[in-house]
Amino acid sequence: MKKIYYIFYKDFSSELRMRFAINALIMFVIVAVSTILFSLGSENAPQNVYAGMFWVVVFFSAMSGLSRTFVSEEERGTSLILSLIANPISIFLGKFLFNLVLIFFINSIITMLYMFLFQEFLIKNWMSFLLAFLLGNFGIAASSTIIAAIISKANVKGTLYPVLAFPVLLPLILMLIEITKSAMEGNPINDVEAEFLVLVSYDVIMITASILVFDIIWRD
Amino acid sequence: MKARYFIGGIIIVLFLGLLFYNFTRTNIEYESDFSKVMQSGKVCKATGVWVKEKSFEEDIKNRTFVFYLRDAKNNQMKVIYRGTKPNNFEIATNVVVTGKFEDGVFHATDVLTKCPSKYEGQNINTSGS
Numbered sequence: 024m025k026k027i028y029y030i031f032y033k034d035f036s037s038e039l040r041m042r043f044a045i046n047a048l049i050m051f052v053i054v055a056v057s058t059i060l061f062s063l064g065s066e067n068a069p070q071n072v073y074a075g076m077f078w079v080v081v082f083f084s085a086m087s088g089l090s091r092t093f094v095s096e097e098e099r100g101t102s103l104i105l106s107l108i109a110n111p112i113s114i115f116l117g118k119f120l121f122n123l124v125l126i127f128f129i130n131s132i133i134t135m136l137y138m139f140l141f142q143e144f145l146i147k148n149w150m151s152f153l154l155a156f157l158l159g160n161f162g163i164a165a166s167s168t169i170i171a172a173i174i175s176k177a178n179v180k181g182t183l184y185p186v187l188a189f190p191v192l193l194p195l196i197l198m199l200i201e202i203t204k205s206a207m208e209g210n211p212i213n214d215v216e217a218e219f220l221v222l223v224s225y226d227v228i229m230i231t232a233s234i235l236v237f238d239i240i241w242r243d
Numbered sequence: 244m245k246a247r248y249f250i251g252g253i254i255i256v257l258f259l260g261l262l263f264y265n266f267t268r269t270n271i272e273y274e275s276d277f278s279k280v281m282q283s284g285k286v287c288k289a290t291g292v293w294v295k296e297k298s299f300e301e302d303i304k305n306r307t308f309v310f311y312l313r314d315a316k317n318n319q320m321k322v323i324y325r326g327t328k329p330n331n332f333e334i335a336t337n338v339v340v341t342g343k344f345e346d347g348v349f350h351a352t353d354v355l356t357k358c359p360s361k362y363e364g365q366n367i368n369t370s371g372s
Contacts, residue, residue, distance in 0.1 A: 194266070214285070217265040224258035224265070231258075235251040 026109045030117025034092070035124070043095070048088035048129045055080045056136050063141075073137070073144045074203035078196050080133055081163070085126060085192075089167040090184040092118045093175035102175075111238035115168065119233075122171075123164040130160055147209030154212070155202040158222040162195045165229040172240050198222055273339075277318040281344050289349065290339045293332070294319060301328055312338060312349070320344070324351040331358050 038044060059076055096102040105114060134156070137144045146152045167188060174183045198218045205215045212219075274280050274287045291312035293299075299310035308324045322340055332338075335356035342351035 194262075210285070217268045220265040221262050224262040227258045228255050228262065231251050231254045235248060235255075 024113075026113040027116045027120065030105075030109060030114060031120040031124075034118065034121040038121075038125075044088045044091045044125060045128075047091075048084050048125070049132070051084050051087050052080065052129065052133055052136065055083065056133070056140065060140055067143050070143060070145075070207050071200075071204045073141060074207055075200050077133065077137055077144070077203060078159075078199050081130055081159075082192060082196055084129055084133070085163050085167055086185045086188060088125060088129065089122050089164070090171045090174065092122060092168060093171045097175045106241060111241045112234060114241065115172070115233060115237040118172075119164060119168045122168050123160065126160050126164050126167075130156065144207075146203075146206050148206040148212065151202060151210075151212045151215065152206040154219065155199055155206070155222065158219070158226055159195065159199045162222065162226045162229060163192065165226060165233060166191050166195070169229070169233040169237065169240075172237060176240075176243060194221065195225055198225075275314055276316065277312070277314045277320050278316075280349070281320065283344075286341070286343050288339055288341045289320075290314075290337060291320075293335065293338050299328070299332075303327075308354075312340065320349050321347070322349045322351050322354075324354050326354070329354050329356050331356050334358060 059080075093102070096105060109117075138146075170184065170187050170191065174187065177183050198221050201218050202215045202222075272287055273290060275290045277289065277291065280287060280289045289312070291314045294311040294313045297311040299308065301308050306326060308326060308328050310322055310324075311319055312322050313319050322342075324340070324342075336359050337357035339355040339357065340349060340351040341353040341355075342349055344350075
């Protein structure tokens with residue numbers, strides 16, 4: 024338990040010092056959101072388009088930022104030392120915790136930008152949106168951490184990541200778009216009960232599978 | 244070590260089942276009572292009979308197709324479908340429209356027609372000639 028916190032703290036403080044991931048993420052979000060803003064102009068797109076575009080930006084910002092967790096260890100050559108001082112499960116959970124904090128931070132920025140810039144992006148059922156936001160971030164963080172661990176051993180790191188992540192994250196993104204659409208229409212939470220159950224089971228599967236396979240990936 | 248994989252495998256299989264069960268579940272329900280369709284304002288599949296007396300309008304330029312549906316309790320509602328008239332519309336015994344009731348009209352995204360079966364209702368006497 025202590026080791027998980029220490030690994031999280033190490034990543035967090037080194038991120039604060041270098042600000043690689045944070046700067047890349049913020050730049051990406053600003054570019055993506057302003058491109059959408061300029062291309063729309065003063066036109067009002069239908070609401071479900073905004074729900075889709077919101078999660079598209081979230082998906083690609085996760086692609087560009089979260090892949091760095093294990094790649095940076097390999098680049099600096101510290102992965103061997105890391106595997107000496109801690110057992111695989113606590114390494115994974117520490118990295119997962121760091122990614123979770125990162126994605127919560129960046130997604131809150133995206134949400135605020137969307138609400139500020141697009142009048143049409145109006146959420147009527149906050150309860151259902153926030154719950155989807157929470158479960159969605161959890162799922163994205165879990166699957167991107169394990170995919171980052173897989174690609175950190177490969178030679179072509181940058182391109183492999185979206186290729187591997189897309190099929191894994193697709194069901195999650197589909198459900199999140201569906202829930203966001205319904206939250207924007209102001210429907211009660213019961214309407215999207217099936218989608219929420221899919222989200223919960225997705226999160227549980229990702230976390231259990233990651234913990235099971237991580238030490239095999241890590242020792243390789 | 245072995246026990247860990249065992250428990251993990253069970254958890255994964257259980258939740259995978261839950262995931263697929265919910266993934267295939269649809270929220271769109273069939274509704275044959277139009278008064279409920281008009282109240283709820285949700286996306287549903289309304290089943291009814293085409294009101295022949297009021298006929299239908301087809302606007303080829305705007306690609307809309309407007310007609311009236313009637314349910315078993317004789318409630319009528321106007322249906323606007325963005326598209327062309329489906330085949331066999333005139334002879335259909337039942338019409339299923341998927342869509343949402345808004346501003347006094349039902350906006351359909353899909354129209355299904357149920358055609359009379361050719362294996363029933365034939366008069367035996369006329370088949371002899």
